[in-house]
Amino acid sequence: MPGYDYKFLEKPKRRFQCPLCSKAMREPVQVSTCGHRFCDTCLQEFLSEGVFKCPEDQLPLDYAKIYPDPELEQQILALPIRCIHSEEGCRWTGQMKQLQGHFSTCAFNVIPCPNRCAVKLTRRDLPEHLQHDCPKRKVKCEFCGSEFTGEAFENHQGICPQESVYCENKCGARMMRRLLAQHTMAECPKRTQPCKYCGKEFVYDTIQNHQYHCPRFPVQCPNQCGTPNIAREDLATHVKESCGSALVLCPFKDAGCKHRCPKLAIGRHLEETTKSHLTMMCSLVGRQRQEIIELRREMEELSVSHDGVLIWKLNDYSRKLQEAKLHNNHEFFSPPFYTHRYGYKLQVSAFLNGNGSGEGSHLSIYIRVLPGEYDNLLEWPFAYKVTFSILDQSDPSLSKPQHITETFNPDPNWKNFQKPSSSRNSLDESTLGFGYPKFISHDEIRKRNYIRDNAIFLKASIEIPQKIMA
Numbered sequence: 434m435p436g437y438d439y440k441f442l443e444k445p446k447r448r449f450q451c452p453l454c455s456k457a458m459r460e461p462v463q464v465s466t467c468g469h470r471f472c473d474t475c476l477q478e479f480l481s482e483g484v485f486k487c488p489e490d491q492l493p494l495d496y497a498k499i500y501p502d503p504e505l506e507q508q509i510l511a512l513p514i515r516c517i518h519s520e521e522g523c524r525w526t527g528q529m530k531q532l533q534g535h536f537s538t539c540a541f542n543v544i545p546c547p548n549r550c551a552v553k554l555t556r557r558d559l560p561e562h563l564q565h566d567c568p569k570r571k572v573k574c575e576f577c578g579s580e581f582t583g584e585a586f587e588n589h590q591g592i593c594p595q596e597s598v599y600c601e602n603k604c605g606a607r608m609m610r611r612l613l614a615q616h617t618m619a620e621c622p623k624r625t626q627p628c629k630y631c632g633k634e635f636v637y638d639t640i641q642n643h644q645y646h647c648p649r650f651p652v653q654c655p656n657q658c659g660t661p662n663i664a665r666e667d668l669a670t671h672v673k674e675s676c677g678s679a680l681v682l683c684p685f686k687d688a689g690c691k692h693r694c695p696k697l698a699i700g701r702h703l704e705e706t707t708k709s710h711l712t713m714m715c716s717l718v719g720r721q722r723q724e725i726i727e728l729r730r731e732m733e734e735l736s737v738s739h740d741g742v743l744i745w746k747l748n749d750y751s752r753k754l755q756e757a758k759l760h761n762n763h764e765f766f767s768p769p770f771y772t773h774r775y776g777y778k779l780q781v782s783a784f785l786n787g788n789g790s791g792e793g794s795h796l797s798i799y800i801r802v803l804p805g806e807y808d809n810l811l812e813w814p815f816a817y818k819v820t821f822s823i824l825d826q827s828d829p830s831l832s833k834p835q836h837i838t839e840t841f842n843p844d845p846n847w848k849n850f851q852k853p854s855s856s857r858n859s860l861d862e863s864t865l866g867f868g869y870p871k872f873i874s875h876d877e878i879r880k881r882n883y884i885r886d887n888a889i890f891l892k893a894s895i896e897i898p899q900k901i902m903a
Contacts, residue, residue, distance in 0.1 A: 630651070
């Protein structure tokens, strides 16, 4: 190896330095022919390259004339140096030859653990390591007195059966670990235990209170029917559906029967009162029929338009036209509508195959006045302009729609526009309405898009003055 690279107190004199490595010579040798000195290793490496000349003066060399220089080596070993661990804090200084002896006591020198645990550390850290960290140190358990290596002691800690520990359920009890399992399972007041009825886990000292509320706790039927072990949560169902001793109302209670008896006796009651129950049901059906009629009337009133405009869509036009052709004077009726809020109630009808002079060739359209909720508040006869239209369903972005429109003003002398009465019969001409028997021909209606998706739209609008609206 090359020369010494220690931390000298003073830089070595030139005569102590190897010309090849510029360090204090290690195992110096002298070339006797020229007197130059080198580290033995440095010179060997130089000559191994095949150049047999002195590195200093380039004179030929002879291996037989190279000799060790022990006197120079002793001078070099006597040079004063600092410890190689001086930067780590070691303050030792001495001759180079004393360094190895110093290492045997240097607190900063790295040495192997004497317990052969494979750890290397500085001598000053060794006591701490031997006492606390070495896995092969000898440690005695303070609880059971057993001796372990450090590594085995770490595994022993936390499981020593003699160690005093607190109950894990935080009940406050303290005991040796070997007694803990028995305590936790059978003695601890904070241990968990399943309810034997519902299976849920509870703290032992609260499970008694739970049984007062447990849904599966067995209870007795309040009717004393004798059914055993009814779960608390099933009791209501039992009393309502299964208990033979429970008092129940007659199934015809909604029809008016007030009879109440044990469930087991209800069958006999039904057999004995069949006739009276039938009478009650007939009466109930009659009342419900009347209520349905009233509800339908109210629903119709709610769905009626109140702005004087009706747009009536007749779907499935081709089928309805064939139906009208098969049945003479077959009339279709629109939903009723009002001219305005609290106004006249009107209805539109259509003969798809025509009526009167338009029969077989035209669509006929009429309007009639129906008995309304507010007739006693209105002026009679009805005298406001009526406009009928069949709507062109062409796309407005492609062509302007061309609706067919007819308008008339009612004659106050016509029966059709007098105040209607609920006593009108179907033969009264005033119930037939007023309108146009030849509103649009069958040929004309198929032009453009009056029929689209097998449907037509008929519109009726009433022109009401603003003062009437107000």
